[in-house]
Amino acid sequence: MSLELTPVQTVACCPPLVRAPLSLPEAEGIAPLLKALADPVRLRLMSLVASHEGGEACVCELNDAFELSQPTISHHLKLLHEAGLLEREKRGVWVYYRARTEALQNLASLIGGRAK
Amino acid sequence: MSLELTPVQTVACCPPLVRAPLSLPEAEGIAPLLKALADPVRLRLMSLVASHEGGEACVCELNDAFELSQPTISHHLKLLHEAGLLEREKRGVWVYYRARTEALQNLASLIGGRAK
DNA sequence: TGTAAATATTTACGTGTGTCTATGTCCTTG
DNA sequence: CAAGGACATAGACACACGTAAATATTTACA
Numbered sequence: 001m002s003l004e005l006t007p008v009q010t011v012a013c014c015p016p017l018v019r020a021p022l023s024l025p026e027a028e029g030i031a032p033l034l035k036a037l038a039d040p041v042r043l044r045l046m047s048l049v050a051s052h053e054g055g056e057a058c059v060c061e062l063n064d065a066f067e068l069s070q071p072t073i074s075h076h077l078k079l080l081h082e083a084g085l086l087e088r089e090k091r092g093v094w095v096y097y098r099a100r101t102e103a104l105q106n107l108a109s110l111i112g113g114r115a116k
Numbered sequence: 117m118s119l120e121l122t123p124v125q126t127v128a129c130c131p132p133l134v135r136a137p138l139s140l141p142e143a144e145g146i147a148p149l150l151k152a153l154a155d156p157v158r159l160r161l162m163s164l165v166a167s168h169e170g171g172e173a174c175v176c177e178l179n180d181a182f183e184l185s186q187p188t189i190s191h192h193l194k195l196l197h198e199a200g201l202l203e204r205e206k207r208g209v210w211v212y213y214r215a216r217t218e219a220l221q222n223l224a225s226l227i228g229g230r231a232k
Numbered sequence: 233t234g235t236a237a238a239t240a241t242t243t244a245c246g247t248g249t250g251t252c253t254a255t256g257t258c259c260t261t262g
Numbered sequence: 263c264a265a266g267g268a269c270a271t272a273g274a275c276a277c278a279c280g281t282a283a284a285t286a287t288t289t290a291c292a
Contacts, residue, residue: 017159018166018217021181027156027163034159037227038150039280040143043133047143050134051231059239065137072281074240093238093289101134105228111153112224115167115217155250175269188251190270209259209268 012106016113033107036083041066042076049086050099059095128222132229149223152199157182158192165202166215175211 011033014026022030037043048065049057063073077097080086087098127149130142138146153159164181165173179189193213196202203214 017163017220018171018215020163020167022160022163024156024160027159031154031156031159034150034154038147038154040140040147041280043143043147043150044138044140047133047136047138051136055134063239068280069282070239071241071283075280078240090239090288095239099134101231104133108224108228111227112221157250179269184250185252186269187253187271191250194270206258206269211269 011103011110014110016110016115018115019113030107030110033083033085033103036079036085037107039076041068041073042080045073045076046080046085046099049097050101050104055101056089056096056098059097062097127219127226130226132226132231134231135229146223146226149199149201149219152195152201153223155192157184157189158196161189161192162196162201162215165213166217166220171217172205172212172214175213178213 011030014022014030037046044065045062048062049055052061059073059077062077063070066073077086077088081088081097085100085103087100089096089098127146130138130146153162160181161178164178165171168177175189175193178193179186182189193202193204197204197213201216201219203216205212205214
């Protein structure tokens with residue numbers, strides 16, 4: 001197995017943007033997380049999952065929410081999963097994705113944390 | 117002049133991700149903001165400016181913080197400015213950029229806002 | 233065991249992004 | 263008004279990204 005940190009593990013280690021300059025390694029760790037969110041489809045996927053009842057949603061429901069092909073949705077879900085923003089669980093034929101809210105909150109405090 | 121909203125104006129109007137699904141127009145308004153931040157160089161630029169004394173920094177200082185060409189830094193600053201994350205002010209020969217902290221805070225509460 | 237449904241992977245393609253070099257513009261000062 | 267410094271713009275190029283079509287994989291069930 002790899003010793004690499006997922007992006008979501010990286011973000012928890014940094015003070016807010018307004019507090020201190022980010023080092024290059026820190027920035028390189030955090031950027032992939034933001035990149036994963038920086039797409040209209042993935043933003044909507046994330047909000048659909050995160051606001052869904054039980055904090056999770058089945059891929060079948062997510063597919064229906066977009067006018068995009070199933071492989072395209074699967075691709076976006078994979079990116080969010082690899083970034084550490086979504087957890088994946090297979091139950092029978094269906095796959096459920098769950099939002100990692102602590103990852104979102106770490107990211108939020110990095111971006112919007114207070115200066116002092 | 118244009119009637120378009122800048123991304124930063126868009127973000128203030130949406131509930132947190134975990135609260136309700138984002139509409140397509142909402143997501144398309146917010147994604148550019150995240151995209152602007154989703155790059156290691158721009159993340160560092162943003163944190164350099166935001167954490168700098170007085171909340172602003174001169175381009176000349178920012179150039180020195182990277183091993184990139186001056187036009188490349190200028191390009192990144194332009195993207196951050198167009199997204200509404202940085203304000204631009206020319207004073208004499210120098211240009212100063214200032215972080216729009218309320219934009220960062222709106223973005224943060226969108227991403228990490230509590231569910232209920 | 234074989235068939236259908238749910239999801240993922242592969243491949244391909246047009247478009248967008250990050251970077252550089254070269255050049256332009258604006259301001260200051262001699 | 264000429265020259266130089268600070269910053270922006272334009273053009274070019276390699277690479278990454280979003281999407282779709284075709285195909286593979288996994289699971290349930292008749």
